[in-house]
Structures are given as C-alpha cells and as structure tokens.
Amino acid sequence: MRIATWNVNSIRSRMDRVEAWVQRSGVDVLAIQETKCREDQFPFDRFEALGYEVAHHGLSQWNGVAIASRVGLDDVSRGFPGMPHWGEPAAEEARAIGATCNGVRLWSLYVPNGRHLTDPHMQYKLAWLEQLRVQTSAWAAGGEPFALMGDWNIAPHDEDVWSMEYYLDKSHVSPPERAAFQGVLDAGVTDVVRPHTEPGTFTYWDYQRLAFQKRRGMRIDFILASQALADRVRGAAIDREERKGTGASDHAPVVIEVADA
C-alpha cells in the first residue's frame, strides 16, 4: 500500500496537478492539507472519477484537510479531542481529519504556522501540538497501526533548513517548537521517511525570491508512524520533481510504501 501526504495550497487551483500526480504516483491513500475551501467547494467528482473516496474538512477559505483513498475510508473524524480553537471569539479551524484505510488509522494534519516567535499564533501552535501529544499517547497505547501525516510547520533539525542563520529569529526552528514536535515523537511515533532520504532533503520551498531554484527549502512535512505501522514501512521518498514547473504547490508530496499486515 502506498500512502502520501501533500500540502497542495488550494485544491481548486491545484486540481489538474493533483490529478496528474495521483495517476503518476499510484498512491492508494493521499492526505491533503490546505484545501482552502468549504465542503461545498471541494472537487469530490474529480477524485471519484479517479476511483478515490474522499473525506474533507473545510470551514472557510483557510486551512482545510482531506483524505482520499481507493482502499477504503471508514470512521471519519473531524478534529481530535481537545483540539484548541483560534481567534476572537475562539472558533474551530479545519486542521485535522482522520480515517481508517485498509486497517490503518491515518490523520491528515495542518499544524498552525505560528507566524512569529512573539505572535499569539505561536502559543496557539504550541498548545495545539501539546494536545496532539496527549492524543498520540492515547492512540499509541492501543497498539493499532496509525500515522500522523501532514504539514507540521516545524523543522526539527538544523539540517532541515537551508540556513540556520536565516531562520535564527524566525518561527519553525525555535526550541519550544522543536520540543513540541519531540513531545509527539516521544508519545509513541517515529519519522518513517527520514531513514530513506538524504540529509538536507526538503519538502517546502517558498514561492518568493526564487527559493526553489536556489535550493533554499525546509523539511516541515512528515509522516510519523506508530510502531505497528513503522515495522511495515519498506521505503519512502519526497517527490521534489512535483515542485517544478508552473502551477506547482510550494510543498512536495511525501510518500511511503507499506507492506501488507
């Protein structure tokens, strides 16, 4: 079974590329982030024509997560228990959706950006990750195979950014963010992609300042798997080619190959 995660940065403006990539990659399940649309705007018909069921969670033009699967899509959850809200007044955001596909519990997650070190959004990000840690601990205790997939907006290691000097006073690399990410790992999941990729492999390149052409990227998209699932991972890759050309998302798809149970 081939499973992937991809921040598409608007499903409506990206659907032609997404469709081409789905067919080219042969993924069985795709976790999508930043659909940037409401439920009534999501192109369900395009996925159904490709043979995929889709569960989507979209509340506005921001955020939005989905899971597309051609190997079953059951027990869909929108949000996770205790997930913090944002804004004044505080409102739910579409940042998490879970579904069981072929016996594996999969989550598509869009972790809050944090914006700046002193921005209130950073506290929201850290609180969101703390609650995800709590939930991950509970899920891991069950022993079932599951994965947390998505855009974490954190570069856990120095080698995960093109320049630590550039990011020193910016979000995504700060000690509190890295500690929050490590907290989720310590709750019972492991990065199953890193062992299959070279150091300095990135998943995201800013649209600005020719970042992709200058190889100025970050590794912020991850697939974290429970032990039961990690034991079945046979390979992984980051499809950097998909970042090329006109109409590309600023994120590349991340793919794992999983053996049958």
Added chain:
DNA sequence: ATGGTCGTTCAACGA
C-alpha cells in the same frame, strides 16, 4: 535583470 510569489478574495491578509 543585481530582483524576481502565490493563494484567498478584491484591499489585505496568510504563508
């Protein structure tokens, strides 16, 4: 050429 962006929705914001 010594800087170079995209989405949302339509002035400004988010990333």
